Amino acid sequence: MIDPIFLAEAAINGLLLGGVLALLALGLNLIFGVIDIVWIAYVDLVMLAMYAVYFLVMVYGWPIWLAGLAAIGVGALLGIGVHVLIISPILGSAPVNQLLATGGLLFFLQSFATFLWTTDHRSVRLALPVLEVAGIFVSFARLIAFVIAILAMIGLYLFLTRTYIGTAIRAVAQDREAMALMGADPRRVYLVTSAVGGAMAGLAAALLSIQYSVHPYFGAAFGPITFMICVLGGLGNMVGAFVASFIMSEIISIGGVTWSTEMGYVIAFALFIVMMFVRPGGILTKRE
Amino acid sequence: MTPGRLAALALLAALAAAPFVPMAGMRQYVLHVTIQIFIWSFIGGAWSLMGRFGLVSLGHGAFLGLGAYAATLLWNFYGLTPWVGGLVAVALTVGFALVVAYPCSRFRILGHYFALVTLAVGEVVRLLIIAERDWTGGSLGLTLRPARTDASLLAIQYADKRVFYYASLVVWLLGLWVWTLLDRSMARAAMEAIGEDETAAASVGIHVTRFKLGITALSAALTALGGVLYAQYFTYVNPDTLAGIGVSLRIVFAVVLGGMYSLLGPTVGTALTIALSEYLRVIFGVKFIGMAETIYGLLLVLFIIFLPSGIYGSARGLLRRRRTLEASATA
Known part of the structure; x- marks a missing residue:
């Protein structure tokens, strides 16, 4: 069992990371x-x-x-x-x-x-x-x-x-x-x-x-998660992207502490894939 | 016999004879580069089976990595010969592809969304390989357990590069054959209709899901086969070179550069990109790491802006237009 202090710390770090991810996701x-x-x-x-x-x-x-x-x-x-x-x-x-x-362009810049x-x-x-x-x-x-x-x-x-x-x-x-x-x-x-x-x-x-x-590979590390936040929130939907940033950053942060950094991302990406099937227009839209 | 067919036969004869041409010590190098071109062209061709119908996947690394790792792990841990292990790997990859493709088709994930979902799938496979580092070796990769002899049919490990040259030549030809079969079949017309407009295609009685799943399974199977061949030839697998966004984009770019709507487009694109990176590597050596890829990336952007149907595709289109012009001039 993981110390609840660690989990609380991970949750706070996730929240703080979510703010910066949200900024990126909103720009994109x-x-x-x-x-x-x-x-x-x-x-x-x-x-x-x-x-x-x-x-x-x-x-x-x-x-x-x-x-x-x-x-x-x-x-x-x-x-x-x-x-x-x-x-x-x-x-x-x-x-x-x-x-x-x-x-x-990504290839070129990298x-x-x-x-x-x-x-x-x-x-x-x-x-x-x-x-x-x-x-x-x-x-x-x-x-x-x-x-x-x-x-x-x-x-x-x-x-x-x-x-x-x-x-x-x-x-x-x-x-x-x-x-x-x-x-x-x-x-x-x-x-x-x-x-x-x-x-x-x-x-x-x-x-x-x-x-x-x-x-040089910083973009490759943060790029995929940024697109996924945008799509998860609904492409073009600002409020959705904002909410999605915090969901994803919490999963990555808490998953990272509970299992491993990679598993945190795996869960986040898997959630993204499943959500695409369930809510293709973004988390805040109702399914038609 | 048409001139085109004659040229193809001559090229084939030249390729078959190539390993026996004296090359003054350069043979190993030339063979090594050619084998890579065959393998990656085959994988690019497998990708283009989906790409040409508007199913632009940015996650073929998932299929490639699954194929390569499944065969390698079965051989390393259970001593299962890659002849069987490769089949298991291909079957496993097809199963995985269907699990992803069914909901994609059912919930009509298209265009940008399809590209991003497949991109996520590719990353999931790469990260899982890294996370399971106890038996996959993580990001350090995994070396194939060597066979006892220099030439082992059971392990498909040969020190002589000529064996792999012919093996990859045959696999490449197999890819071209599959492409042609599909191009001449009814499935192609159905898939083109689906690519244009799914609802319209369904309304004229085309079973959209069945065709999409079929083409995805075929593309995934061939990609996995390419992965198995890659693993056998290099005897080393690595999550970053075989799965994830990096390799997935590389496959797509080579095909787009050559032209994804033509038989030889993927081969031309792959040959050019590999030749370019080898050439730049020879010129600049290790002094300017990244220079080769920089030029490559710049070319990609320029190509997509100015020659969207690729080098081979554009050249062929130009040739055709000239021919019709001449024909109309003489008539």
Whole structure:
């Protein structure tokens, strides 16, 4: 039997990880909802932004918060770059080709990172304390990441509901054709969406880099779980993705402590497969 | 005899004679590369049986890994000859594929969703292999227990690469044969209709689930066979090279690069990717690790944007168009 303290600790860690995963899932989901393309290489953009944080802090001596802000900028630029260079030429192609084009990008980014920076694991060394509450240890870095992620999601919500361009983005997600008829420029909406999605990847990168070390295969480690959260929540459904993030992160965290890290992921993926059969439109929709 | 058929016969004769051409010490290397091309082309062809009908699986690594590991474990732990073990592995993989494919078909998981479900399946198999490290060796992989002699028919282990050259050539031809059989059958028309619109296909009396399960079983069986052959040739299996998202994407990319709607597309794509990575490896050596894959990834993106039906597919389409143009000019 596992000590309940360990389980409580795992549950709290799962909750904290869920915040950052939700940020990633919302970024990917925003892009999917608006542009209708799954960026398979989304978490590889996170990986690039994590390298940016690492080099800015460890080589150029920037403070971490400034490097984090820079990472958001890097992410937004990467998002725009991916959209302009890869997505816009294939907007009209078969969905399979769109999926594969961003898959090719994944391969390219992964190997290019290996080529430039080798497969070494690099981490930003920060001396952040570990909090102890009633025998449960909580990493301060994770707590900060969680709080910032939640604040960022509130910011995204306000952006989408209170600004003109945000409203336009939601309108395109609802009806692509009608939006063009109303006189809004879909190209501009796509570009802004890609930039916002990229910026969220950049912020996630900053939050992940204070907890994990970065390596070229970081995207492969966090990518599959991110898509699955999006699909589990219902592609394009923001609230669903938010809820699904916490379900998945708790399974991974508690499963990891109870059996092994791999088994935690196996259970999460298996749940995803079963849920696809039972609730294909996402956990929050009713079956037709 | 048509020129096409003549060219095919000449190519076949050249392939059959290749191991006996003097190559001044390069023979082992050339054979090694060619065997890999045959095995991966066969696996790519098996994938394209599903891919060409819109069933884009990103989880063929699951079938490949199951096949390779089942045969290897049966031989290592029970001394079961791969002749039988391979059959068991293929049967097991088909069973597994049906368990996944039935609900996919029943609940109409299509397009993006099908790709993501199969991707999850591939990852589940990879992670299970790693998690069961006590008997699968985890991420360190597993070496086939060596046979007592250099050439063992019972263990299908041969030090001489020529044996595997002919074995993989035969398996590759088998894959092409299956592709052609399917291409000429009624099942192809039915599957194309299903790929276009399931409801419409069902309304004209096509049994959608039966055809989908059939094609998935066939594709999984051939992929597992490829896995068994891979394990026998390399005598080493590893979860990252045989299961999971990495290898699954590699299979798909090679096929897309060559063209998934044509007989030789998967072979052309696989040959090109393997030749490219070998060439870059020879040029750059171990100095620039990742350079080969970087160029490969860049080419993939460019190809999907500019040549969506693949190299072979596009070249053939161009040739055909020119021929019809000439025909109409003379008429």
